[in-house]
Amino acid sequence: MDVKETIKLNRCRKNIRRDVGHAISDFSMIADGDLVMVCVSGGKDSYALLDVLLSLKKHAPISFEIHAVNLDQKQPGFPGEILPKHLENLGVTYTVLERDTYSIVKEKIPSGKTYCGLCSRLRRGILYNFADEIGADKIALGHHRDDIVETLFLNMFHGGKLKAMPPKLLSDDKRNIIIRPLAYCKESELEKFSELMKFPIIPCDLCGSQNNLQRQVIKQMLRQWDKEFPGRVESIFRSICNVSISQLADVSLYPFAELESSKQMVKSIDLLEVS
Secondary structure, X not given: OOHHHHHHHHHHHHHXXXXXXXXXXXXXXXXXXXXXXXXXXXXXXXXXXXXXXXXXXXHOOOOOXXXXXXXXXXXXXXXOXXXXXXXXXXXXXXXXXXXXXXXXXXXXXXXXXXXXXXXXXXXXXXXXXXXXXXXXXXXXXXXXXXXXXXXXXXXXXXXXXXXXXXXXXXXXXXXXXXXXXXXXXXXXXXXXXXXXXXXXXXXXXXXXXXXXXXXHHHHHHHHHHHHHOOOHHHHHHHHHOOOOHHHOOOOOOOOHHHOOOHHHHHHHHHHHHHX
């Protein structure tokens, strides 16, 4: 790597570490003494996540441990030797779980349909159970800012819900705390970092089920918006962090029925005095 690339890498890593540090602080993601299970898929985001957490482990004012985990779901063509070699070079404690969820998904999902829903549920269950086995306090996932914004629009367009991905989450079964330390990181920054670091990327479409995903449609829409109107995606993300419940319309979150004007309050007082 030449001097110019080294400068780019250092600047990129500094930006990502800054954003991760802010996210961890803002959402109290990691506490002193935690065992953090870092899920590593072989994609750019999880590689970057592991890199920055290992760096923070060395320099943070608190002490925490890291256990990297990869789930080999037996997808055809999965290069099983790549991740173990990378993790051994890092010197991090790691486990590769081998579970043939691919065959289950192929059996259950009709041809031509997307595997992702069932695949992710099976993967989540396996990882949550393993976190219990090793006594992990937190499960760290590699979702970034753009993933969160994409999820917001997916739920709006296809589910009729104003719902995204929280940076910190208690799992439905209450057993695990999920954290997303890359929540403030731009995907473009992670792409640049991955390229400069020359991470051994494993493609995420080995199952052949990624081509027509609605998420890809949303991703292209957001990228086009940001190209035409720079800063729009960042503005959308900031809105997720700055919610005014009284300006929405969810009666389960805000007591609209109890709202009274000052005039109504005066009338109510007058009626009480008369009675």
